[in-house]
Amino acid sequence: MTTALQIASAVNAGTSARVAVTAALVKAKADTTNAIIRVHEARALAAADAVDARIKAGEQLPLAGVPIAIKDNLNLQGVEVTACSKILKGYIAPYTATAVERLEAAGAIVVATTNMDEFAMGSSNENSAYGPVKNPVDPTRIPGGSSGGSAAAVAAGIVPLALGSDTGGSIRQPASLCGVVGLKPSYGTVSRYGLIAYGSSLDQIGPLSTTVADTAVALQVMAGKDPRDSTSADRDATGIGSLPADARAALKGLRVGYVAAHEEGLAPGVRARLTAAKEALTAAGAVLVPVTLPHERFAIAVYYILATGEASSNLSRFDGIRYGHRTDSATTLSEVYGKSRVEGFGAEVQRRIMLGTYVLSTGYYDAYYKKAQQVRRKICDDYANAFASCDVLLGPASPTTAFKVGEKTSDPLQMYLSDIFTIATNLAGVPGISVPFGTDEQGLPVGMQLQAPIGNDQRLLAAAAGIEALAL
Amino acid sequence: MSEYEAVIGLEVHCQLATRTKMFTGATCDFGREPNSQVDVVTLGLPGALPVVNGQAVELAVRAALSLNGTVAEHSKFDRKHYFYPDLPKGYQISQFDEPYCTGGSITIELEGGGTKVIRLTRIHMEEDAGKLIHQDGGKWSEVDLNRAGTPLIEIVSDPDLRSAQEAYAYLVELKRSLKWVGVSDCEMQEGSLRCDANVSIRPVGQAKFGTRCEIKNLNSFRAVEAAIEHEIRQQVALHKAGRYHEVVQCTKLWDPDLKTTKVMRTKENAADYRYFPDPDLPALVIPAARVEAIRSAMPELPQIREARFQSQYALERAAAKELTAESPIADYFEALIAAGCPAKLAANWTREEAIRLANDQHKPLTVAAPLPIMAELILLVANNKVARVVAKAECSELFASGQKPEAYFTAKDQIQVQDTAALAALVAQAIAQEAKVVEDIRSGKLSAAGRLVGVSMKLSGGKFNPNDVKAELAKQLGVAL
Numbered sequence: 001m002t003t004a005l006q007i008a009s010a011v012n013a014g015t016s017a018r019v020a021v022t023a024a025l026v027k028a029k030a031d032t033t034n035a036i037i038r039v040h041e042a043r044a045l046a047a048a049d050a051v052d053a054r055i056k057a058g059e060q061l062p063l064a065g066v067p068i069a070i071k072d073n074l075n076l077q078g079v080e081v082t083a084c085s086k087i088l089k090g091y092i093a094p095y096t097a098t099a100v101e102r103l104e105a106a107g108a109i110v111v112a113t114t115n116m117d118e119f120a121m122g123s124s125n126e127n128s129a130y131g132p133v134k135n136p137v138d139p140t141r142i143p144g145g146s147s148g149g150s151a152a153a154v155a156a157g158i159v160p161l162a163l164g165s166d167t168g169g170s171i172r173q174p175a176s177l178c179g180v181v182g183l184k185p186s187y188g189t190v191s192r193y194g195l196i197a198y199g200s201s202l203d204q205i206g207p208l209s210t211t212v213a214d215t216a217v218a219l220q221v222m223a224g225k226d227p228r229d230s231t232s233a234d235r236d237a238t239g240i241g242s243l244p245a246d247a248r249a250a251l252k253g254l255r256v257g258y259v260a261a262h263e264e265g266l267a268p269g270v271r272a273r274l275t276a277a278k279e280a281l282t283a284a285g286a287v288l289v290p291v292t293l294p295h296e297r298f299a300i301a302v303y304y305i306l307a308t309g310e311a312s313s314n315l316s317r318f319d320g321i322r323y324g325h326r327t328d329s330a331t332t333l334s335e336v337y338g339k340s341r342v343e344g345f346g347a348e349v350q351r352r353i354m355l356g357t358y359v360l361s362t363g364y365y366d367a368y369y370k371k372a373q374q375v376r377r378k379i380c381d382d383y384a385n386a387f388a389s390c391d392v393l394l395g396p397a398s399p400t401t402a403f404k405v406g407e408k409t410s411d412p413l414q415m416y417l418s419d420i421f422t423i424a425t426n427l428a429g430v431p432g433i434s435v436p437f438g439t440d441e442q443g444l445p446v447g448m449q450l451q452a453p454i455g456n457d458q459r460l461l462a463a464a465a466g467i468e469a470l471a472l
Numbered sequence: 473m474s475e476y477e478a479v480i481g482l483e484v485h486c487q488l489a490t491r492t493k494m495f496t497g498a499t500c501d502f503g504r505e506p507n508s509q510v511d512v513v514t515l516g517l518p519g520a521l522p523v524v525n526g527q528a529v530e531l532a533v534r535a536a537l538s539l540n541g542t543v544a545e546h547s548k549f550d551r552k553h554y555f556y557p558d559l560p561k562g563y564q565i566s567q568f569d570e571p572y573c574t575g576g577s578i579t580i581e582l583e584g585g586g587t588k589v590i591r592l593t594r595i596h597m598e599e600d601a602g603k604l605i606h607q608d609g610g611k612w613s614e615v616d617l618n619r620a621g622t623p624l625i626e627i628v629s630d631p632d633l634r635s636a637q638e639a640y641a642y643l644v645e646l647k648r649s650l651k652w653v654g655v656s657d658c659e660m661q662e663g664s665l666r667c668d669a670n671v672s673i674r675p676v677g678q679a680k681f682g683t684r685c686e687i688k689n690l691n692s693f694r695a696v697e698a699a700i701e702h703e704i705r706q707q708v709a710l711h712k713a714g715r716y717h718e719v720v721q722c723t724k725l726w727d728p729d730l731k732t733t734k735v736m737r738t739k740e741n742a743a744d745y746r747y748f749p750d751p752d753l754p755a756l757v758i759p760a761a762r763v764e765a766i767r768s769a770m771p772e773l774p775q776i777r778e779a780r781f782q783s784q785y786a787l788e789r790a791a792a793k794e795l796t797a798e799s800p801i802a803d804y805f806e807a808l809i810a811a812g813c814p815a816k817l818a819a820n821w822t823r824e825e826a827i828r829l830a831n832d833q834h835k836p837l838t839v840a841a842p843l844p845i846m847a848e849l850i851l852l853v854a855n856n857k858v859a860r861v862v863a864k865a866e867c868s869e870l871f872a873s874g875q876k877p878e879a880y881f882t883a884k885d886q887i888q889v890q891d892t893a894a895l896a897a898l899v900a901q902a903i904a905q906e907a908k909v910v911e912d913i914r915s916g917k918l919s920a921a922g923r924l925v926g927v928s929m930k931l932s933g934g935k936f937n938p939n940d941v942k943a944e945l946a947k948q949l950g951v952a953l
Contacts, residue, residue: 075518091518194519195519200752231752313551313562313563319555321560322516357746365746
């Protein structure tokens with residue numbers, strides 16, 4: 001498949017942006033995985049012409065004419081955006097998210113919106129008002145979630161680059177299960193302005209692509225302070241996406257930390273690939289360093305308190321008053337709220353709102369939310385201690401490869417455990433990336449996760465490019 | 473009442489006079505077309521994020537400093553949740569357990585003389601909600617979000633107030649301070665100042681507080697006073713009747729027409745606001761250096777200026793207070809002094825004429841009574857060139873004419889003259905005219921002399937100084953006046 005950088009290079013050299021965009025539109029319309037829920041043909045073609053005009057006028061754009069797909073929780077002006085929830089059906093965004101705006105300014109063209117778990121709550125893309133997404137590698141299996149549509153769209157070759165959002169693994173886990181690259185940047189690297197919030201202190205927008213180089217260029221374009229997001233970091237983003245000329249050679253001397261406990265409970269195929277990755281890294285001259293993250297075992301518990309608490313608050317605005325679904329059968333104001341929300345939100349979203357409402361309630365706040373915040377700080381400290389002796393952390397992105405559609409839908413706790421390796425990353429705010437590293441015995445993709453200290457996205461990408469080179 | 477004591481605390485919401493909203497760039501002008509002052513943040517659209525308005529923080533700090541509060545270097549914003557159509561996000565951004573300002577005080581004057589210090593518990597920043605306009609007898613409602621997101625500070629007093637009159641005095645003093653430093657226009661009618669009162673009673677000598685009721689919907693200082701008096705009367709009556717248990721902790725609404733309250737909600741059905749730190753906003757850091765910079769850019773505070781006016785210009789307390797009711801008045805007064813006017817005269821003319829002209833015309837002092845004209849007028853009086861009574865009588869017409877005072881009075885032939893021969897003749901004429909009055913004076917009724925001075929002045933067309941007239945009268949009549 002053609003990469004984003006290859007397309008941009010051709011368009012910058014004079015090939016019409018319409019070529020790649022039209023091809024992507026055709027594939028998006030022919031999608032059989034349900035990854036694509038909306039195609040923006042007219043808008044994309046007009047944007048392609050605008051990019052052509054800019055190139056003709058002498059501009060060179062890092063993502064010239066690159067067709068991209070965006071997750072349905074990113075605002076795009078004039079386009080329906082629903083977070084795959086019935087409650088937002090028909091809602092047209094009046095503005096564009098900063099991350100998307102920056103990609104478009106760099107020449108990228110949004111051709112489609114991708115499926116997702118409703119409000120980014122899920123690990124299998126089965127919680128969508130638009131129905132589940134099939135994994136392009138095996139249509140009987142889930143693609144992971146919540147950015148399942150974006151991962152599947154890239155894996156199916158519809159687009160070379162897609163945007164997802166990651167609150168507890170929602171980019172990295174589906175990337176791992178679909179066999180693509182998926183990056184969750186450091187908290188604050190990419191503006192959240194225009195991202196429909198799930199857990200505000202955890203959410204980050206990130207790219208999914210077939211190569212680390214494509215992800216790096218997308219991050220370079222999106223990164224940097226946004227005055228409209230108070231939590232976007234003041235860090236200098238210059239060179240954040242620059243990769244070493246020889247990524248494999250750059251692994252020499254890199255101190256790669258790993259947590260021995262991560263090997264327990266891994267699916268055998270995943271475990272075999274983790275061992276292979278460690279061996280390949282050693283052979284390439286990297287130094288493996290055992291580290292511990294003593295509080296990581298609380299990560300899932302902490303996450304489901306903090307994320308649901310924030311979500312219960314963030315989703316209060318969906319009240320049926322100003323936009324979105326409003327019930328037909330209310331006779332009182334209280335019923336407008338209750339019925340609109342019960343009719344509009346899916347089961348998992350309602351479950352998390354109730355959980356979040358509970359943990360923030362007077363009398364329970366200290367025992368749950370406050371305590372979870374304290375443990376979160378311990379997890380941050382663990383990472384700081386671990387990174388004192390290593391440059392990056394290596395581990396699995398998911399304990400298993402892609403599971404069957406319907407396999408875990410009846411057991412939320414089992415589903416929550418699919419994010420066991422990705423959640424602590426968000427709690428600590430550090431960057432994490434999943435890079436394809438072969439397949440299991442059934443031929444299903446396995447992703448290796450790398451993590452780096454907060455603000456060291458460039459270091460993470462460089463190491464990821466090294467792993468990518470080793471996987472070839 | 474004497475065996476009971478009221479315990480009152482006030483919560484005052486004050487709209488900060490910013491150009492834009494607390495967390496977004498939408499403007500917050502009053503009285504505009506409904507839903508014209510809104511943007512994606514105000515509407516709580518999906519994906520919109522708040523950004524703190526630096527001007528709001530600056531004004532909030534000014535307010536804190538003007539009320540002697542301590543500004544915290546670190547504070548945070550929290551979300552307060554409830555569902556209502558005028559609250560777009562389903563939560564209000566406020567400050568819960570770490571307000572930006574703690575402490576502070578307001579000194580009020582007591583009716584019987586003396587002063588009392590009312591302590592402040594805290595001041596915090598928050599955003600306002602929108603408004604519902606109920607239609608068709610409450611069958612349906614329209615939502616106007618123009619006000620939603622407007623920056624507010626909430627000033628919470630300790631329960632230090634003991635009467636409705638003290639509460640009134642507290643509000644007057646609070647408004648003086650906040651207006652003075654430019655924090656807010658403090659117009660209760662426009663909702664830029666709102667007050668809730670917490671009222672309880674207890675028998676004198678009892679240390680424990682009684683059960684308090686919170687009264688809302690108070691839309692003027694007089695309403696605050698009336699509602700508190702009403703509530704105190706009601707609670708005292710219940711206590712005297714042995715039915716104090718009927719006083720339950722609740723929120724009441726004041727009805728300004730019926731002059732009574734009705735219960736809105738009781739404690740049992742109080743909402744759980746589920747406060748938690750807003751993850752969209754980092755901790756609010758106000759470095760000490762910024763606080764000092766704001767402090768040093770603040771004008772001299774009204775209480776300090778009031779005291780200075782008394783000591784520096786030997787003014788009575790009442791005069792000093794009136795001249796420091798608002799900073800433009802104080803500035804006007806001191807500008808007259810800078811122009812060479814004697815303090816007493818400057819104070820009198822500001823209080824008696826300039827303020828009256830400004831109020832009559834609904835214009836600023838310096839427009840209704842331009843400083844150069846007022847200063848010249850006062851100096852004419854001070855230098856005995858125009859009689860005070862004449863100046864007073866002509867004042868409105870003079871300012872309306874826009875003429876320079878000396879030219880104005882010259883044209884009217886009202887400039888006083890120093891011609892002693894003419895004065896003697898004039899006084900002699902007055903004595904001749906008013907034989908009866910002269911007889912009274914000679915028989916010891918010295919107070920009748922005022923009448924003779926008046927007649928003389930009238931005969932002169934106001935051209936002589938009344939003191940000179942009086943002296944000449946004394947001389948000609950051979951009495952000491």
